[in-house]
Amino acid sequence: MIPFNKPYLVGTEGKNIAEVLASNFISGDGAFTKKCSNWLEDENGCYKALLTHSCTAALEMAALLIDINFDDEIIMPSYTFVSTANAFVLRGARPVFVDIRDDTKNINEELIEEAITKRTKAIVCVHYAGVSCEMNKINDIAKKYNLLVIEDAAQGICSQYYGKPLGSISDLGTFSFHETKNIISGEGGSLLVNKPHFVERAEIIREKGTNRSKFFRGEIDKYTWVDLGSSYLPSEIMAAFLFSQLQEAKAITKSRLDIWNRYHKELEVLEEKALIERPKIPSYCNHNAHMYYIILESLDVRNKFITYMKEEGIHCTFHYQPLHYSPLYINKFTDEDKLKPYLPVTRKVADTLVRIPLWIGIDSFQDFIVDKLIKFFI
Secondary structure, X not given: OEOOOOOOOOOOHXXXXXXXXXXXXXXXXXXXXXXXXXXXXXXXXXXXXXXXXXXXXXXXXXXXXXXXXXXXXXXXXXXXXXXXXXXXXXXXXXXXXXXXXXXXXXXXXXXXXXXXXXXXXXXXEEOHHHOOOOHHHHHHHXXXXXXXXXXXXXXXXXXXXXXXXXXXXXXXXXXXXXXXXXXXXXXXXXXXXXXXXXXHHHHHHHEOOEOHHHHHOOOOOOOOEOOOOOEOOOOHHHHHHHHHHHHOHHHHHHHHHHHHXXXXXXXXXXXXXXXXXXXXXXXXXXXXXXXXXXXXXXXXXXXXXXXXXXXXXXXXXXXXXXXXXXXXXXXXXXXXXXXXXXXXXXXXXXHHEEEEOOOOXXXXXXXXXXXXXXXXXX
C-alpha cells in the first residue's frame, strides 16, 4: 500500500537529540527551543514565537490571551479541525460558523460581516492546505468592528499572502508540527505573537500562569502565580527534532511543490473533461504544497474512488466532517428554535473532496498513482 503520508526525516534529528540527552536537560525552554523560536521569529517577522506541544495548545493560549468570556462569539469556518473550535469553546465561547469559498476552501470573507453581533469577539481564519485566506479584507472587517483576528495556520508554514508569511498577518497566529504537516516534530506547535502588548502575558500563560520566564532571565528574584495558564511547553527532545526540520524548511517546501506541480499538470486532462476540479491558487498566495486534493462529482463517486484506489494499493482519504453537523455542536449550541446553519459550500466540499498521497520520496510512485487515478475516470 502506498501510504497517504510518510514522515520525512532530514537526517540530523538523531544528532540533535543525542546532544540534548548528553546535556542532561530535556525539559522545555532549553537551547534548541530558543533556536527554533529565533528561526520562527526571523522567518515570520513576529514579535515572539513560543513553541508549544501542539497547535491545539497554541490555539488555547490564543483564547486565553484575548480574554474569552462566557457567551462570546467567535467567527470561524465549519470546515476545519475540531481544535479550531475547541480552544474557544473551552473558555465558554460560542462558535459562529461561516461558509467557505468554493475556490480556496477558506472562510468566505464576503459572509463574515453579516455574522457579526454585539457578542462577537474575534475572527479565526483557517488557511486551508497552506493557501491564504483573503487577509486584507478580513483585517479591514476586524478593524471596523474592533475585533481580533487569529490565524489558524496549522497547515501554512512557509506559505505567503502578498509576500507576508501566513501566521504573521493578524494579531496572533498558530502553526502545527504534527507528523502529517510539512515541517514536523511528531507532535508540536507554535504561537506567533504579532502585537507587542501580548508578548509578556503569552509567556505567563505558557508557563502555567507564572512569571517563571522573567525569573530565568534574571528580571525578578522569584516567580509566582500571576494569571491563568497551563503547561504548554514542548520538551527539548521535540525542539531538537524540530530544529533539524526548520533548517531544511525551504528545501522541504521546494520538494513538495515539485510533487504538487506534477500532480497538477498530469491531472489537467481530467479537469478539462469536467471529471474533477483541481485546487485553485489565487495570485496573491505562494503556497507550500501542504496537500493535493481533487473535488469529485458526488459523495457516491468519492466513496467508489477511494475504494478503487485502495484496491490498487493507493491510500487516498477524505478530510473534515463539518463541525456544525457534529454531535457536540448540535447538542450544545442548537435547539429546536434554531437549526444548524446552512453552509452549502461546506457541505459540498465535505462530501466531494479527496486527498491524494503527497510526501517527499513519493516521486517514483507518482506515474503509477496518476495512471490509476486517470483510469478510474477514463
